[in-house]
Amino acid sequence: MRGSDERLSLTPQLLLKAYSCGLFPMADSADDPEIYWVEPEHRGIIPLNDFHVPRSLAKTIRRRPFDIRVNSAFSAVLDGCAEPAPGRTKTWINRTIRELYVQLHHLGHAHSVEAWQEDHLVGGLYGVALRGAFFGESMFSRRTDASKVCLVHLVDRLKRQGFALLDTQFTTDHLRRFGAIDIPRETYNSLLDEALLVDARFM
Numbered sequence: 001m002r003g004s005d006e007r008l009s010l011t012p013q014l015l016l017k018a019y020s021c022g023l024f025p026m027a028d029s030a031d032d033p034e035i036y037w038v039e040p041e042h043r044g045i046i047p048l049n050d051f052h053v054p055r056s057l058a059k060t061i062r063r064r065p066f067d068i069r070v071n072s073a074f075s076a077v078l079d080g081c082a083e084p085a086p087g088r089t090k091t092w093i094n095r096t097i098r099e100l101y102v103q104l105h106h107l108g109h110a111h112s113v114e115a116w117q118e119d120h121l122v123g124g125l126y127g128v129a130l131r132g133a134f135f136g137e138s139m140f141s142r143r144t145d146a147s148k149v150c151l152v153h154l155v156d157r158l159k160r161q162g163f164a165l166l167d168t169q170f171t172t173d174h175l176r177r178f179g180a181i182d183i184p185r186e187t188y189n190s191l192l193d194e195a196l197l198v199d200a201r202f203m
Contacts, residue, residue, distance in 0.1 A: 010035070010096070012103045019130055020196060022189050024137075024169060027094040030082060035096055043188040044171035044180055048163065051155045052179040060145050061152060066115035066122065068153050071203070074105045077112040077124040081138035093138070101137070104128060111202050113154045115146040123147045125154060132164040132198025151178065161202060165195035 010025075018024065023037045053061070078098055082091040104110035109130060115123040123146020125139035134154075139147040155178075158166060167188075171180045183191075 010100065012100060012107055012109070015100055015104065016109060016128075016130060019128060019133075019135055020192070022185070022192055024135065025097060025100075026092045027097060028092065030091050030094050032094060033096060035094070038169075039185065040170065041185050042182040043185060044168040044175065044182055045188065045191070046155070046166045046168055046175065046178055046180045048155060048159050048166055050179045052177070053152055054177055057145060057148055057152070061149055066117060066143075066146060066149055068150065069114045069116060070157075071105070071111055073114055073121055073124075074110065074112045074126065075102055076121050077114055077126050077140075078102070080121065080124060080140040080142070081126065083140060101126070101128075108203070113150040113157075115141075115143070115150050117143065123150060125150045127154075129163075129200075129202040131196045132162065132200040133167060133192060133195035134158055134163055134165065134202070135167045136169070157202070158200075162198060162200045163195070163202075164198045164200070165191050167192075 018037060023039050025035045026038050027035045078093065078101060082093040101110050110126060110128050112124055112126040114121055122143040123141040125136065125147055127134055127136040139150065141147040155166065168175055168180050171182050
């Protein structure tokens with residue numbers, strides 16, 4: 001979707017409809033006001049029943065180095081995900097996308113899982129919940145393993161709340177350590193249709 005007139009018409013409701021059809025938005029950079037829809041031929045997911053926690057991370061979790069909170073600082077998590085990071089000098093989170101997801105958060109569809117240390121936000125992730133599907137958007141860390149611990153807490157919550165699908169959009173070496181796989185678009189769409197029949201609640 002390109003052009004200022006189209007951008008002005010983009011609403012949270014339209015964004016949810018796009019997710020339900022297998023689409024998600026991106027921008028080329030934070031400075032580019034335009035956005036476009038993405039529908040990969042192969043989609044990344046983490047099968048919830050095959051989620052794997054690496055042994056070293058399990059040891060870290062047992063030490064409880066972080067205070068894990070949910071939805072206490074959604075906008076700050078968005079800003080953290082937009083920060084430069086190793087291997088990523090620019091972000092696709094532009095102002096339009098930021099405003100839309102903040103609106104989705106207020107509507108109860110966008111959520112954050114956060115890692116805190118001494119009342120400082122040190123990592124987190126956010127995504128969109130729509131019935132039995134959760135669409136992971138981005139994560140960040142300011143301390144070792146902070147976002148990884150948030151991912152473990154996210155998966156635990158999704159399983160307890162009856163979610164059927166965790167969409168990661170793409171796979172990375174980082175996510176493959178947790179069991180992320182690529183599946184064809186047609187397979188993804190079938191799983192998405194099934195997940196949208198599930199009445200799950202994130203909170």
